[in-house]
Amino acid sequence: MAAAGDAPWLDDAAGRLVRPFTVSNGRTRPTMALDLLSQVRATGATPLGHLGPEHARALGLCRGPLPVAELAARLRLPLAVTKVLLADLVDCGALTAEPPSAFRHHPTDRALLEAVLDGLRRRL
Template sequence: MAAAGDGPWLDDAAGRLVRPFTVSNGRTRPSVALDLLSHVMATGATPLGYLGPEHAQALDLCRAPVSVAEVAAQLKLPAVVTKVLLSDLVDCGALTTKPPEFTHNPTDRALLEAVLDGLRRQL
C-alpha cells in the first residue's frame, strides 16, 4: 500500500519500487560540483523537456534556499542520486547553487566531537 502522496513509487512493505539509480539513469557523477552543504534555489525558469517526477519534487523543495542534504532527506534518495538530479536542474537553468559558507572550521575537532556527542544521545 503506498503512503499518501507518494503515488506508485513507494510501498509500505517493499519500500522503494524504483531503485534509486534508476532515477538518475544510472549516472553517479553530477555535472555540477555540489557539496552536501551547498544551497540550491529555484530560479523560476521552467525546465525544457521532460524531467522525471523526482526532478519536479526536488524543484518544488527548492523554492527557498535549501541544502543538498535536506533535499536528499526529503526525497528519501541517496545523496549522490540527489546531486545528479539537482545538477540536471542546474544545467537546464531551473536551479542556482551557492557554495556553503562556514562561520566555523568544518573540520574543527571540538565541533566534530560535539556533533558526535549529540548523535550518540539521539541513539
C-alpha cells in the first residue's frame, strides 16, 4: 500500500503513475549548476507562481540543509528531474543552494568517504 503522501502518484502494483520527466514539464537541465553534494535549504519565503505537488514536497523536505542526492532519493525522482525542481525553487526565492565547498566536509575527505562506505555496507 502506498504511503498517504504518495497516494495520488504511486501505486504498489503499477509503480509511479506520473512519468518523472512530466514532473519537470520535460525539462532535463536546471537553470543553475547543482552538484550531488550541493546543500539546499528553505528560505521561508512564499514562492511566487504555481508549484506542482513535487515542488511542494521538495520544499517541505528542505526545512534544514539537505544534499541534492538525498532529496532525489526521498522524492523518488531521477537526479536530473530533482535538480530541475530545486532550481525552480531557487529561482523563485523559496530555496537557497550552497556548493559543497561551502561546508566543512570535502568530497575527498577520507573519513567522510569511509563513513559513506560503512553505511552502504550496512544497508546491503
